[in-house]
Amino acid sequence: MQYREILDQLRTHVASLFQAHKDERFVYHNLHHTEQVVENAVRIANHYQLSDRDFFIVMAASWFHDMGYLFDCTQHEVRGESIAAQFLAEKEVDKDTIALVGGCIMATKMPQSPVGLLQQIVCDADLFHLGSDSFKERNKLMRKEVAAFCNKEIDKNDWRIKTIALFKAHHYHTDFCQQLLNDKKAQNLAEMENKLISPAEGGTTAVSTTGKTKKGEEPKRGVETMFRISSTNHQRLSDMADNKAHIMISTNSIILSVILSLLLRKLEDNPHLIIPTLLLLIVCVVTMVFSILATRPSIPEGVFTPADIEDKKVNLLFFGNFYRMSLSDYQSGMLKMMDDRDFLYGSLIKDVYSQGVVLGRKYRLLRVAYNVFMFGIVAAVLAFIVASAIVM
Structure with a gap:
């Protein structure tokens, strides 16, 4: 099955349908939105390294998932599935594949209830914008589109309430x-909640969905979001560093095994290869040492004193500072920290800083490992070439 060729034809077909049934009221559910969903689906699908057939299913469903809006807004998933089935049948796609494409399209019906990875990918791609920087712009377009079809202006506050309900009912399905x-989705939700207007107060105070005033809440939310994002980013960078170190260790382990099993046996008959072989051996060992050092954990004593709690010197958010303490001592310290805003935020600052220090050490050692490997391999190869040329 020529999946790539069919996808190219499919893309052209969808674009022509949008052009033929163009409606200026569709400022959200238009070709641009469909292209964005497809782009999101490609990004997610590439992460999971789908087979050609599964990739085709996800792409076809993404292209057709909102086509039904052009014909029936109330049952657009059903119409989209029908349009997709008709087109794919004309391209002689097998019935099982067509059924899977239809299942992915129907899974986007709200509330979403996808079954299996392929449906989850399409659903997450469809509402990808809820957790992105483009949410505000997309949300305004959606409100404008609904207003155009209802022939009436929609109150911003009413729209926020409905959108907040959507956010709280929705969750992303793929890891x-x-x-x-x-x-980012939590941040977008927090911003909407802060802008929500209480009708009883004449539209002047930001309140939560329970109607309680949130004066001064926005800075607090912003600080907490900052800490959460910083910690998450540091964790991802740490995972990346560990993966890079693992690549170096694995690569040099293979080279070392080749050297020890093959080259060393031939050095007696080929003495001119002794220096290049030793050079390569040293390069691999040094690279492995620095890569291992980059991932080698260092653990503190794991003990804190009551004085440390009183002076707010200990970071109770890092396991290395308490893993040898009793539960009662740790619980007591945590309760004191949670009751003291300065102590709590100070601990968060220390935690982020400590993560940064560890990351700095990891990446410095990794840079040394990569430099040794890069320049060492070049030097070793040149040494082998020179040695072979001298003999000849």
């Missing part, structure tokens, strides 16, 4: 989107 988008 990839949860890690990538949940923080």
Whole structure:
């Protein structure tokens, strides 16, 4: 099955349908939105390294998922599935694949209830913007579109209430989107809640969905979001560093095994290869040492004193500072920290700083490992070439 060729034809077909049934009221559910969903689906699908057939299913569903809006806004998923099935059948796509594409389209119906990874990818791609920087712009377009079809202006506050309800009912289904988008989605939700207007107070005070005043809440939310995002980013960078170190260790382990099993046996018959071989051996060992040092954990004593709590010197958010303490001592310290705003935020600052220090050490050692490997491999190869040329 020529999936790539069919996708190219599919893309052209969808664009022509949008052009033929163009409606100026569709400022949200238009070709641009569909292209964005497809782009999001490609990003998610590439993360999971789907097979060609599964990738085709996700892409086809993403292209057709909102086509039904052009014909029936109330049952657009059903119409979209029908349009997709008709087109794919004409391209002689097998019935099982067509059924899976239709299942992915129907899974986007609210409330979303996807079954399996492929449906989860399409659903997350469709509402990807809820956890992105483009949410505000997309939300305004959606409100404008609904107003155009209802022929009446929609109150901003009423729209926020409905959108907040959507946010709280929605969750991303794939691990990839949860890690990538949940923080920004929470930030977008917090901003909407802070802008929500209480009708009883004449539209002047930001309140929560329970009607309680949130005076001074926005800075607090911003600080907490900052700490959460910083900690998450540091964790991702740490994971990246560990993966890079693992690549170096694995690569040089293979080279070392080749050297020890093959080259060393031939040095007696080829003495001119002794120096290049030793050079390569040293390069691999040094690279492995620095890579291992980059991932080698260092653990503090794991004990704190009551004086440390009183002076607010200990960071109770890091396990290395309390893993040898009793539960009662740790619980007592945590309660004191949670009751003291300065102590709490000071601990968060220390935690972020400590993560940064550890990351700095990891990346410095990794840079040394990569430099040794890069320049060492070049030097070793040149040494082998020179040695071989001398013999010849």
